[in-house]
Amino acid sequence: MARPLANQAALRPDCAQCFALCCTAFGFTRSADFAIDKPPATPCPNLAADFSCTIHDRLRPRGFAGCTVFDCFGAGQAVSQRLFHGTSWRDNPGSAPDMFAAFRVLRQLHEMLWHLAQAEAVAYSPDAADEVRHLQAKVREVAEGDLGTVLTADVGSLHLQVGEALRWVSEEVRAGYLADGPQRNDLAPGADLAGANLRGSVLCGADLRGACLIAADLRGADLTAVDLLGADLRDARLDDADLSQALFLTEAQIAAARGSLSTRLPAGLKRPDHWIPSPLSPAAALPVPPSQRKRLDSPEC
Structure with missing residues (x-):
């Protein structure tokens, strides 16, 4: 894709127009991603009166890395401003249960629309493209409906239909790469590739839907036409990797992984602020203080 997809542009979060629904509706458990336990439907203790985060600029060092990788796909502002007309759960506490429930549903619907936008752009056959457009209209009708429509949506059924359409498109796109030769047996949907050494691998056309790639070394790997729908990329090394044409x-x-300025991303995907500069980037050309220099014969990290 040469440029960001127009249908995805409207699915980006606008936190200034949201009543911090991601900080309230969902709960989390104390773990490597969250420093504390928080039950669902309760405000995070770091939430300010104006719905901003009091530790936003230091979430990771304070143990809230999970907050930095969350994406509501624009559901937050849609619920806050369209469904609840700009009246917050603080101003009207009685609205909180429905507001939080609507957010949970709409986020899923918006994520489906995000993936369907790419599917429409890369689908080969007219039949697949028609099915994708049909589902886009079907999901959008629910997502743009009133509060009752959103709360009673059959999300499970829509998930199944969208999943099958994405699989159809994925198989079409990957078919040309799979015909080039045999694929590795361990590259499969749902594969456990945690910590796997895939550095420099040509993975073109692989189906890694739902795969566990936690801490996998994908530096310099070519992931063209690799289906990454639902794949867990937490702490995966993506330096110099080419994901510019990865699917879904x-x-x-991306934010959960580790990359650099040399990582090639699909058009429209934002490079995370916490990613380190590439060794070949301009920032790396600056003089290094003696106290930070590393011996040339020291082992590579």
């Missing part, structure tokens, strides 16, 4: 990738997956 989200900013949340």
Whole structure:
């Protein structure tokens, strides 16, 4: 894709127009991603009166890395401003249960629309493209409906239909790469590739839908036409990797990984602020203080 998809542009979060729904509706458990336990439907203790985060600029060092990788796909502002007309759960506490429930549903619907936008752009056959457009209209009708429509949506059924359409498009796109030769047996949907050494690998056309790639070394790998729908990329090394034409990738997956300025991303995906500069980037050309210099014969990290 040469440029960001227009249908995805409207699915980006605008936190200034949201009542911090991601900080309230969902709960989390104390872990490597969250420093504390928080039950669902309760405000995070770091939430300010104006719905901003009091530790936003230091979430990772304070143990809230999970917050930095969350993406509501624009559901937050849609619920806050369209469904609840700009009246917050603080101003009207009685609205909180429905507001939080609507957010949980609409986020899923918007994520489906995000993936369907790419599917429409890369689908080969007219039949597949028609099915994708049909589902786009079907999901959008629910997502743009009133509060009752959103709360009673059959999300499970829509998930199944969208999943099958994405699989159809994925198989079409990957077919040309799979015909080039045999694929590795361990590259499969749902594969456990945690910590796998895939550095420099040519993975073109692989189906890694739902695969566990936690801490996998993908530096310099070519992931052209690799289906990454739902793949877990937490702490995966993506320096110098080419994901510019990977299928069904989200900013949340990218933000959970480790990359650099040399990582090639699909058009429209934002490079995470916490990614380190590439060794060949201009920033790396600056003089290094003696106290930070590393011996040339020291082992590579």
